[in-house]
Amino acid sequence: MPDVNLSDLRAFAAVARHRSFRRAADAQGISRSALSHALRSLEQRLGVRLLHRTTRSVAVTEAGEQLLRRLAPMLRELDDMLEAISHGMHELAGTLRINANEGGARWLLRHAVPAFLERHPRVLLDLVTEGRLVDIVAEGFDAGVRLAESVPQDMVAVPFGGKARFIAVASPAYVEAFGRPATPQDLQNHRCIRQRLPSGKPYRWEFSRDGQEIAVDAPGTFILDNNGLMVEAAIQGLGVAYVPEPYARDALADGRLQLLLPGWSPPFPGLCLYYASHRHVPPALKALIAIMREADHSG
Structure with a gap:
């Protein structure tokens, strides 16, 4: 068995994670x-070669990816154990790293993070x-x-937050000017x-009703990559937006937006935390x- 030390393994994991010797050196x-x-x-x-190095970039080789896949969780478990020993077994400590989409992060911030930080002040x-979906x-x-x-099949998934659905919305001014679509196909005549x-x-x-599924290549001359911005654009009357319902809930409640095609947006399985x-x-x-789980049961 090769004689390697822990510090060298940590060094490799840092460079592979940051894809940069400078950032990894700063972190270490x-x-x-x-x-x-x-x-x-x-x-x-x-x-074996673990990294491909050039003057401008660092890439992980296939052998490096195999090592990192097994090494990263082992290092995390070791750090957790050492933190627990140094601060006492009855008080949680260390770092908890979560990768989330925007909607999931919003739910956590509203329903779980405040209580977690209050109960476990030594955890970062x-x-x-x-x-993007990451490994x-x-x-x-x-x-x-x-x-x-989107959860990989080899992961343990913990559902939370209930079911979700995407909805089509537009401002009252837009509906007055351009009308209300009766079917998803009518969106071809709208600004999306x-x-x-x-x-x-x-x-x-993607729309669905009574077993009928329709996918619409929405026409429009404006494109965004953020649900919150899409809601803001719809409020300004720039067109019809298709977003997860929680993003538009406040604007629907106070009348800044109107729900379109309500019968075409059935709920589907929502968010999961997975590991x-x-x-x-x-x-x-x-x-x-x-x-x-407490937040789910209380909500």
Whole structure:
């Protein structure tokens, strides 16, 4: 078995996560030259190349990806254990890293984060929001939050927040000027505020009623990649927006927006927190899940 040390493994995990020697060195609190030496030593001892280096970028090799996938959760568990020992077994400590989409992060901030921070003041909750679906294990996250349909099948999923639905909305001024669509096909004659997915592709609006499913390539000359901005654009009368219902709820309640095609937006399974099934669940993650379940039951 190759003779490697823990500090070299931590150095590799930092560079692989940040894709940068400079950022990894800053995070580890060491010089770039020391970090580079540690990586060369690790590669020599293992007999494989873990990183592709150029003057402008760092990429992880296939062997490096395999090592990182197994190493990242092991390092996290080790850090959790050491934090627990140093601060006492009865008080949670350490870092809990969650990768979430915007809607999931909003729910957590409203319903779970305040109670979690109050009950566990020694835990650093690192909540990262982004649209793309990431490999939470390889990128060093304890858990992810996405719609149920996007959760990888090899993960443990914890549903929360109830069912969800997308709805079409427009301002009263827009409806007065352009009319109200009766069917999803009628949207072809409307101005639509289109949405760009994290992959870069425009989102096709999906409607369903009585077993009939319709996907509309919404026409329009305006495209956004943020649900909150789409709601703001609809309030300004720029067109019809198709967004998750919670984003438009306040504007619907106070009359700034009107609901369109209500019979074409049935609910579907909503958000899930998920984590790797093969790893030990950190105590801080268990505590967060418990608070999320409390919020679900009280709501």
